[in-house]
Amino acid sequence: MxxxxxxxxxxxxxxxxxxxxxxxxxxxxxxxxxxxxxxxxxxxxxxxxxxxxxxxxxxxxxxxxxxxxxxxxxxxxxxxxxxxxTHHHHLMCTSCGSIQNIVLQSEKGLLEEMHNISTYDIRRHSLAFFGTCPDCT
Amino acid sequence: MxxxxxxxxxxxxxxxxxxxxxxxxxxxxxxxxxxxxxxxxxxxxxxxxxxxxxxxxxxxxxxxxxxxxxxxxxxxxxxxxxxxxTHHHHLMCTSCGSIQNIVLQSEKGLLEEMHNISTYDIRRHSLAFFGTCPDCT
DNA sequence: ATATTAATGCAAATTAGTTGCATTATAACA
DNA sequence: TGTTATAATGCAACTAATTTGCATTAATAT
Structure with a gap:
C-alpha cells in the first residue's frame, strides 16, 4: 500500500x-x-x-x-x-507489557501551567501511566 | 553520612x-x-x-x-x-541532556479523568517535558 | 539502457544491562 | 575478641539493544 x-x-x-x-x-x-x-x-x-x-x-x-x-x-x-x-498518551501494563493509547480531555490546564512556569522552549511531552491490566489482575 | x-x-x-x-x-x-x-x-x-x-x-x-x-x-x-x-515531573533539554524537576499544581483533574476512563489498576505515571533549555537556545 | 546515489546487508564494534561463581566483609553471637 | 553465616562484591563472560564501516544492490532520473 x-x-x-x-x-x-x-x-x-x-x-x-x-x-x-x-x-x-x-x-x-x-x-x-x-x-x-x-x-x-x-x-x-x-x-x-x-x-x-x-x-x-x-x-x-x-x-x-x-x-x-x-x-x-x-x-x-x-x-x-x-x-x-490525535494527541494521546499511553497506558502500559507492567505485567504483560501491553500498551494502550489514551485520549485525555483535561490536560490543557497542565500544559498552560507548564508553559507559564518554565523558560524552556518546550517542544513535546510524554505522559505514560503504569499499572496492571484487567487480564493480568 | x-x-x-x-x-x-x-x-x-x-x-x-x-x-x-x-x-x-x-x-x-x-x-x-x-x-x-x-x-x-x-x-x-x-x-x-x-x-x-x-x-x-x-x-x-x-x-x-x-x-x-x-x-x-x-x-x-x-x-x-x-x-x-514531593510529587513532581521532569523537564529534559534535548540538546544538553540536563534534567530538571517540576512541580505542577494542575494535574489532579488529569489523574481523576484517567482513573474514570480506565479499568487498569494504575500504580504510577510518568510525565516528562522535552525542549531546549535557555542555555542551549 | 545507463548513471547516480539512496538504501541495504553483513560483520564487527559499542553500549546497557545481566548472570555465575568465587571471594570478601558486615554484623550477629559464642 | 574470635568465629560464623551470609549479604554484598568483583571479575569475567554473556545477552540484548544499538551503531558504524564498507562493499553491494537497487530505485529513479536522464
Missing part, C-alpha cells in the same frame, strides 16, 4: 523501498508504539525479511522526517509510533 | 556497605534522576571505586525496597531517583 507519507517522501527525493513502505505501513496500522525488534519480528512473520540494521536506520530516518515519534517507556527498549495522530 | 533509608534497611537486616551508603547519599543529594553509569562516574570522581555491576545490583535492590524509582526518559539509558519526594 502506498501511503501519503510515502508519497511525501518521494516528492522530497527519497526512494520507495520495500523496507520503508512495510515499516511505515506497519506503524500506520498499529494502534500502539512498537520497538525496533518487534517491528523486525512482525515483518519477518509476514514474509518481509529485512535486516535489523535497516530497521534501525529507517526508524532514525523517519524520526528525522518527523513522520514518527520516539516514546520513552518503562523498559530499556525504545518505542516508536506514527506522529500526527 | 548515615541516612534514614540506611537505618531502615539495617533494621530490616540488610547491611550498611560503602557502595550502598554512597549510592543512597548521592541520590538523596541530587535533585535530578541519574543513570547507572552517571552514578558510577560520579562515585569514581569522589574516590569511591565501585564496580558497575554492584551499582546495577544495588539499584535493583533499592527499587525492590521502594527507596528509589525508575524514570523512563528520552534516551536508551534508564534513570533513577529517590522516591517519596
Amino acid at each position: 502506498i501511503t501519503n507519507h510515502l508519497l511525501l517522501l518521494q516528492k522530497k527525493g527519497f526512494r520507495m523501498t520495500q523496507a520503508r513502505s512495510s515499516i511505515l505501513n506497519l506503524l500506520e496500522n498499529t494502534d500502539h508504539p512498537l520497538t525496533a525488534t518487534s517491528i523486525h519480528k512482525i515483518l519477518k512473520r509476514i514474509g518481509v525479511s529485512t535486516n535489523i540494521t535497516t530497521i534501525y536506520r529507517e526508524l532514525e530516518f523517519l524520526l528525522e522526517q518527523k513522520i514518527i515519534e520516539k516514546i520513552p517507556l518503562f523498559d530499556t527498549e525504545l518505542h516508536y509510533e506514527i506522529s500526527g495522530r | 548515615i541516612t534514614n533509608h540506611l537505618l531502615l534497611l539495617q533494621k530490616k537486616g540488610f547491611r550498611m556497605t560503602q557502595a550502598r551508603s554512597s549510592i543512597l547519599n548521592l541520590l538523596e543529594n541530587t535533585d535530578h534522576p541519574l543513570t547507572a553509569t552517571s552514578i558510577h562516574k560520579i562515585l569514581k570522581r569522589i574516590g569511591v571505586s565501585t564496580n558497575i555491576t554492584t551499582i546495577y545490583r544495588e539499584l535493583e535492590f533499592l527499587l525492590e525496597q521502594k527507596i528509589i524509582e525508575k524514570i523512563p526518559l528520552f534516551d536508551t539509558e534508564l534513570h533513577y531517583e529517590i522516591s517519596g519526594r
Whole structure:
C-alpha cells in the first residue's frame, strides 16, 4: 500500500523501498508504539525479511522526517509510533507489557501551567501511566 | 553520612556497605534522576571505586525496597531517583541532556479523568517535558 | 539502457544491562 | 575478641539493544 507519507517522501527525493513502505505501513496500522525488534519480528512473520540494521536506520530516518515519534517507556527498549495522530498518551501494563493509547480531555490546564512556569522552549511531552491490566489482575 | 533509608534497611537486616551508603547519599543529594553509569562516574570522581555491576545490583535492590524509582526518559539509558519526594515531573533539554524537576499544581483533574476512563489498576505515571533549555537556545 | 546515489546487508564494534561463581566483609553471637 | 553465616562484591563472560564501516544492490532520473 502506498501511503501519503510515502508519497511525501518521494516528492522530497527519497526512494520507495520495500523496507520503508512495510515499516511505515506497519506503524500506520498499529494502534500502539512498537520497538525496533518487534517491528523486525512482525515483518519477518509476514514474509518481509529485512535486516535489523535497516530497521534501525529507517526508524532514525523517519524520526528525522518527523513522520514518527520516539516514546520513552518503562523498559530499556525504545518505542516508536506514527506522529500526527490525535494527541494521546499511553497506558502500559507492567505485567504483560501491553500498551494502550489514551485520549485525555483535561490536560490543557497542565500544559498552560507548564508553559507559564518554565523558560524552556518546550517542544513535546510524554505522559505514560503504569499499572496492571484487567487480564493480568 | 548515615541516612534514614540506611537505618531502615539495617533494621530490616540488610547491611550498611560503602557502595550502598554512597549510592543512597548521592541520590538523596541530587535533585535530578541519574543513570547507572552517571552514578558510577560520579562515585569514581569522589574516590569511591565501585564496580558497575554492584551499582546495577544495588539499584535493583533499592527499587525492590521502594527507596528509589525508575524514570523512563528520552534516551536508551534508564534513570533513577529517590522516591517519596514531593510529587513532581521532569523537564529534559534535548540538546544538553540536563534534567530538571517540576512541580505542577494542575494535574489532579488529569489523574481523576484517567482513573474514570480506565479499568487498569494504575500504580504510577510518568510525565516528562522535552525542549531546549535557555542555555542551549 | 545507463548513471547516480539512496538504501541495504553483513560483520564487527559499542553500549546497557545481566548472570555465575568465587571471594570478601558486615554484623550477629559464642 | 574470635568465629560464623551470609549479604554484598568483583571479575569475567554473556545477552540484548544499538551503531558504524564498507562493499553491494537497487530505485529513479536522464
